[in-house]
Amino acid sequence: MTASDIPKAFHIMAKPTGSACNLHCAYCFFLEKEGLYPGSDFRMSAQVHEAYIRQLLEFHRTPQVTVAWQGGEPTLMGLDFFRRSVEFQQRRRKPGVHVENSFQTNGILLSDEWCRFFRENDFLIGLSMDGPRALHDFYRKDKAGRGTFDRVVRAARLLQKHKVECNILCTVNSNNAAHPLEVYRFFRDELGFDYIQFIPIVERKDESGFQAEETVTDRSVQPGQFGRFLIEIFDEWVKTDVGKTFVLNFDGALAGWLGRAGTVCIFGPTCGLGMALEHNGDLYSCDHFVDAAHYLGNILKTPMIEIVASEQQRKFGMDKKDGLPRCCRECAVLSICNGECPKNRFSKTPDGESGLNYLCAGYKAFFKHADKPMRIMAELIRTNRPASEVMAILARERGDLKTRFASAGRNDPCPCGSGVKFKKCHGSQA
Ligand code: SF4
Ligand code: SF4
Ligand code: SF4
Numbered sequence: 001m002t003a004s005d006i007p008k009a010f011h012i013m014a015k016p017t018g019s020a021c022n023l024h025c026a027y028c029f030f031l032e033k034e035g036l037y038p039g040s041d042f043r044m045s046a047q048v049h050e051a052y053i054r055q056l057l058e059f060h061r062t063p064q065v066t067v068a069w070q071g072g073e074p075t076l077m078g079l080d081f082f083r084r085s086v087e088f089q090q091r092r093r094k095p096g097v098h099v100e101n102s103f104q105t106n107g108i109l110l111s112d113e114w115c116r117f118f119r120e121n122d123f124l125i126g127l128s129m130d131g132p133r134a135l136h137d138f139y140r141k142d143k144a145g146r147g148t149f150d151r152v153v154r155a156a157r158l159l160q161k162h163k164v165e166c167n168i169l170c171t172v173n174s175n176n177a178a179h180p181l182e183v184y185r186f187f188r189d190e191l192g193f194d195y196i197q198f199i200p201i202v203e204r205k206d207e208s209g210f211q212a213e214e215t216v217t218d219r220s221v222q223p224g225q226f227g228r229f230l231i232e233i234f235d236e237w238v239k240t241d242v243g244k245t246f247v248l249n250f251d252g253a254l255a256g257w258l259g260r261a262g263t264v265c266i267f268g269p270t271c272g273l274g275m276a277l278e279h280n281g282d283l284y285s286c287d288h289f290v291d292a293a294h295y296l297g298n299i300l301k302t303p304m305i306e307i308v309a310s311e312q313q314r315k316f317g318m319d320k321k322d323g324l325p326r327c328c329r330e331c332a333v334l335s336i337c338n339g340e341c342p343k344n345r346f347s348k349t350p351d352g353e354s355g356l357n358y359l360c361a362g363y364k365a366f367f368k369h370a371d372k373p374m375r376i377m378a379e380l381i382r383t384n385r386p387a388s389e390v391m392a393i394l395a396r397e398r399g400d401l402k403t404r405f406a407s408a409g410r411n412d413p414c415p416c417g418s419g420v421k422f423k424k425c426h427g428s429q430a
Contacts, residue, residue, distance in 0.1 A: 005309045008061040011274040012304070013068045013287050014052055016044035016081065018279040021073040023106050023148060026139040027173060027201045027219045030072055033290050037280070043077065046084075048281040048300065053085060055304040057092045057099070065097060070104035070126075070287070079114055086121050100124065104169065106140075107155025108148065115162035125159055125166040126197075127152070131183035132190075135176040139219060156191055167195040167248070174201075174218060177225040180232040188245050197248035198233075200226050202344050202358055215346070216358070227362030231369045238373045239395075243388030253370065254387075256336030257378040266341045272317020275308065283307050285316040288343040325353040333367040 019030040020042035034042070044052075057065055067089060069082075082101075089099045103118070104126040118125060129152050130136040137147025159166045168187050170176075176183055187193045203217040221229070230249060237247055248264060255262030265274050275296070276287040283304070285294040294316065297307045307313065320342050327349040328339045339345065340357045347356040357363070373394060377387040404415035405426055414425035421427075 005314065006305060007273055007308060009065075009273070010060075010308050011066065011068060012052070012056060012277050012283070013070050013274065014044070014277040015070060015072055015287075016049070016074050016279055017072040017076045018042040019072045019290075020076060021071055021106070022076060022108055022142070023073070024141055024143045024145075026141070027171065027203060027217075029203065029288075036290065036292075037278070040280070042072070042279055044081075044279040048279065049081070049085065050088065051281060051299050051304075052277060053088050054092050055299055057089065057094065057097070059303075059305040059308070060097070063097055064100065065093070066100050066102055068102045068104075073106055073108070074103060075105055075109040075114065079117060082117065102126065104128070105155075106148070107152045107159075108142075110155040110158055112158065112162070115158045115164055118159070118164040119162045123164065125164055126169045127156060127159065127166055128169045128171075129156070129187070130170055130173070131176045131179065132186045135179060135183060138175045139171075139173060153191070156193075160192065166193065167197060168193045169197050169199060172198050172200045172221050172226055172229055174221055174225070177221045177229045180229040181236060184233045184236065188241070194244065195246045195248070198230070200344075200359060204346060223359050223362040224365070225362070226359055227365035230362070230366040234366070234370055234373075238370075239391060242377070242391055243386060250370075253336055253367065254374055254377055256333075256338075257374040258381060259335070267336065267338055269321050269338045270317045271320045271342065272313055273308075275313070285313060288341065289316075323355055325349045325355045327351070327353070327356060331364075333364065336367055337363050 018037060018040065019033040021028070021030065034040075053067065056067060067085070074082075082103075086101070089101075093099050100122065102124045106128050117123075128140070130138070130140055133147070133149040136149045136152065140148050140152075142148055156166070168191070170183060170187070184196070187196050200221050201219055203220050205215050205217050233247065234250060237245060237250060252262045252264030252267050256267055262268060265271060271286060274286055276284045276290050277299070278284070278290065281298045281300045283296045283299060284290045285296060296310060296313055299307070320339065323342065323345070324334075324339045328334055328337075331337070337357075340359060340363060344358045345355045347358045347360065348354055349356045373390055376390045376393055380387050380389050401415055405422075408415050408422045408427065410421070410423040410427055412422045414420050414422045414427065416426050418425050
């Protein structure tokens, strides 16, 4: 390992309760991971906790360090665990370094006390929710099979009451995917959240098959469905919400049009800097690859930085790029998509090559659809203007088009630029 192999910053998602959770969501891929640690109590010991914080702060060479908590369900550790964590972080941080905590939760156990603590210590909360009652309760149930909607809304209101910074994490599954605007408007208007992230549910049924549509579970979103879901929300967002409502999927994609490293790993060219830490100190290549093949080592035995910079982890990171099939390497939107997350690359390309992303068709449709507004926003940002000006630019264009439609002859080329006669294109709708 040379000095240049050692990253200045990296991201560790700590799972203090391992995969243990107080809910039983139908699509949860964490729950099956309990089998990796038979007989475990799924509680992070004081020793692992201390090693995680100490090493994370020691090995970062940046002015900001994020301590990330997720599950399973991290609130099952109890509030005192996180109180101790914050005290420990303050004692261990280097002078001038700002430590931030992110915390992913299903919200069930949140109380005024939890929310006061989050607010006082600037925690950034990710609250999991799948939309309005019927869409949320469809898969997000407790162990008794009851829907959790009311309890999660209660948590959302508590977080808002205490002014805790909070993102909504919404899975897109075969059920809510058919209702994009209903889902988006629910979070934006009824709950009043400004930060939303959509996560596609892609669950493989049969790891040996390669006919994607046949090998995913019924809960999984279909590629085209996911594309339409993003497109419908994007159209509403780009008309009225740019700069007001932040949809991480759109921000992450915009980074590609700007030619910058984005905030979401799925659209990055390589992986490798976001690992998962199990409750016992075991470190894995990524939260989506917590399995024996991607076990890297234990932080009680090997310093975290050695694991992060290990050959195995660097190879895992580079495989994202090196494993792209030809149709991705030659794809017009490669610099934006980068073949998305390797965990979803189990489809075949049209010429029969393995390793195409299952969601490819949906992403292609979305990137094509969003191209023009994204280009406009990228140019606005490059010229130091707010991206939100895109809304006025597009509104003006829509107005111009309306005027041109009004004066177009039936046999003229359609003013929309399709190259088709007006009577067969937009004129047919008049
Ligand atoms: S809340 Fe999260 S960890 Fe718990 S069962 Fe649901 S998806 Fe899994
Ligand atoms: S495997 Fe997927 S989730 Fe993990 S770092 Fe890579 S892109 Fe991100
Ligand atoms: S859109 Fe499809 S072909 Fe293009 S890079 Fe993404 S996964 Fe590959």
